Amino acid sequence: MTKWPIPQPMQLALDAARVAGARGEVPIGAVVMKGEEVLSVAANRTRTPPDPTGHAEIVALREAAVRLGSERLIDCDLYVTLEPCAMCAGAIGHARIGKLYYAASDPKGGAVEHGARVFEHPQALHRPEVYSGMGETEAAEILRDFFKARR
């Protein structure tokens, strides 16, 4: 059997998640790409400094905006290891991300295919194309191992 390959940016996001876990942050990683160029690689950073908004997606979007010199990340795509929450989905809309790729879905906190379904309202100011499932086994395993070790 040939396993379908995980896209390279998602591999980077998975690696960033692992690094975050090792320093005690919830292991979720995100990468912003513009075509073949990596604009930012980030992971959850809610503890040092304390930041309730420090999810991987938010950190990655902010860094990419500074790098591009624009609050709108036109023609950029976001890869993240877990389905974005309402905060992050909203930010993805504000940033005008073209394609959103996420690995594992999150029935508890996700707001793309669950809960608030942020992109599915008439008010949604921008809707990215959404793809999911690439690397979901790895992403879920990283999270499971992290929480198992802390119990």
Next chain:
Amino acid sequence: MTKWPIPQPMQLALDAARVAGARGEVPIGAVVMKGEEVLSVAANRTRTPPDPTGHAEIVALREAAVRLGSERLIDCDLYVTLEPCAMCAGAIGHARIGKLYYAASDPKGGAVEHGARVFEHPQALHRPEVYSGMGETEAAEILRDFFKARR
């Protein structure tokens, strides 16, 4: 006729909105309070540096978290001049804000009483008490004047 008074923190938020408008940012202001103490006063800051997440609420929550030394703003309240969007409502949940006060409602971009209604899903990890309408005339006027001047 006696006009119902605008709470002092909302006055601060309205003042912050006016200042933001004067420097070309969309004039929305936010204030985080812990009891009688002002933890942060912020306004939209999406342009310098470019930041798609730089809404007043996000800026105010981040500053308050650093000030408190905690990503959870326990026993804190947020005042904002416009109904929060999905991103900001999500952040308010992550920060565990106790009471959310907003001035004007926003049928187009709001996600508290409109659209994604972020706090009204079983998945919402935290629901603040929500109060609206204090200072709504002033808040709406500040926004209207701003956009009228730019047309």
